[in-house]
Amino acid sequence: MRVSTGWWLMGQRPEFLFVTCQVGAERAVKFELAGRWPRFRPAFSRPGMLTFKLPPDDRLVADFDLRSVFARAYGFSLGVVSGSDMVRLARAAWALYGGRPCRRIHVWPRDTAPPGDGGYEPGMTREAREAWGALHACCPRPGELAPDADAPDRPGRKGEFVLDCILVEPDQWCVGYHRVRDVSSQWPGGLIPLEPPPHAVSRAWLKMEEALHWSGFPITAGARCAELGSAPGGSTQALLDRGCEVMGIDPAEMHPAVLAHPCFTHVRARVRQVRRRLFRRVRWLVADMNVAPRCTLDALEDIVTHPEVNVRGIIAMLKLSQWAVAENLDRYLARVRSWGFNVVRARQLRYNRQEICFAALKRPFVRRRYRWT
Ligand SMILES: C[S@@+](CC[C@H](N)C(=O)[O-])C[C@H]1O[C@@H](n2cnc3c(N)ncnc32)[C@H](O)[C@@H]1O
Known part of the structure; x- marks a missing residue:
């Protein structure tokens, strides 16, 4: 485990971790984390999404490796905002985010369909695009965003801080952050977008x-x-x-x-x-x-x-x-x-x-x- 100084000095250590996964894989995620991170305590969860309470003395850095097979995306969770007015939701999300640096915004819905029933296809839903638009428009320091962070489905670069917004429901957002560390964490929800070519004979x-x-x-x-x-x-x-x-x-x-x-x-x-x-x-x-x-x-x-x-x-x-x-x-x-x-x-x-x-x-x-x- 690496030691972080940055957030600690700011006195804003997040208390929770979020994980999104395939619907059905929640038990497998809990099993993995219980073995690798026995001090994480399962907290709020929904199909396709889990949160864990972190031990008070944890020193995880924002690009730590969870070493999980079933977590498609993970990061620190800062809380949940709810309501039907998107602009208000976006402002509340930024308030939770606080003064942390932000180069990019990732929005994705938790998976809701059983595997093989269209789950995560497409990953970027209309609601996710709209939520991304509201967050982008309400960004308190737009000059800090990466120059190519002007669309919801652009890959992040290694080392960038990302505001994560998981649509638990369209009107309930879980807000968090991570730092890009590898190919999967570059993409919203760890969902690498691919389009099969017309000649592909199978999925x-x-x-x-x-x-x-x-x-x-x-x-x-x-x-x-x-x-x-x-x-x-x-x-x-x-x-x-x-x-x-x-x-x-x-x-x-x-x-x-x-x-x-x-x-x-x-x-x-x-x-x-x-x-x-x-x-x-x-x-x-x-x-x-x-x-x-x-x-x-x-x-x-x-x-x-x-x-x-x-x-x-x-x-x-x-x-x-x-x-x-x-x-x-x-x-x-x-x-x-x-x-x-x-x-x-x-x-x-x-x-x-x-x-x-x-x-x-x-x-x-x-x-x-x-x-x-
Ligand atoms: C999921 S499909 C493979 C899909 C394939 N990779 C594609 O891209 O279309 C599984 C395949 O495994 C083959 N299979 C099962 N047992 C096998 C074995 N002992 N040796 C070779 N192929 C086997 C089946 O015939 C079947 O075509």
């Missing part, structure tokens, strides 16, 4: 594209990838669109548009039926199989620990058949580290349904050469 394009942005992995033109569970092919397309070579392994049919791509090869089989030698040239392994997490991990382990295989990074989706499976995540990630991946992170992405994504990397990566005998 999985969004999932893979988001995973690529979030992980920041250098998967660029010419990268050799294999995807376990590739049909019909949306996530494969996200890789092909980047100029990667992709081998898709799936017993199901690929979409004809993907099959026709010159950089795609379909191995129509279950992973276990595929000879490991086929993975010798593969540097990036992607998995999106509709099987239990243990089966995905068994399949990945079998490939990446094979002596002839030299994979640099993995991006994999783990399906949570029940939310209780979330309680095993630390063990799953420890298992991935045991394969030699020293950078391992996980997140429930905006476009994940009842599943999570993990990204694992070997850094530095040592290229091995084999004699192909």
